[in-house]
Amino acid sequence: MTEGLFEFCWKGDTLYARNNAVGDSYLFGWSTWPEEATTSGPGRLRERALIWRANYHPDGGQLFYPLNRESFVVPLALPGDDVSPQQFVTFWCDGSRGLYIHPNIWHGAIVPLNDHAEFLDRQGRVHARVSVDFVKEFGCYLAAPLRRP
Secondary structure, three states: OOOOOOEEEEEOOOEHHHHHOOOEEEEEOOOOOHHHOOOOOOOOOOOOOOOOOOOEEEOOOOOOOOOOOEEEEEEOOOOOOOOOOOOOOOEEEOOOOOEEEEOOOOOOOEOOOOOEEEEEEEEEOOEEEEEEEHHHHHHHOOOEEEEOO
């Protein structure tokens, strides 16, 4: 196992993250179409996140615990290598608890509702992952609503 700070930051309309537990950085998605998205300054009103990929970890689960009670959403899908965008369900978390994602569970990006969020991340040190690129494989983005139903 390894653990560290997982930092998320909206810059304009673009969501970036850094996973210090495994030393990796990511561009996770946008709150508008990528070709219209800004990468600095204030973003537009965020009603959804457009996520370009999801993955699962076959070798271990992953824990996310919001350090400052940040609310977030996360799209999840059940195990299976024949996954499609229609199988994902977006879960809204109020930040009062962490989220543990079991091995083999598909997950898109953790998407904070605030501009910045910090999570304790605990996961397998190897960080094996199987990924789906929605744009290349399905010609679409996975849309995660950012407003509570």
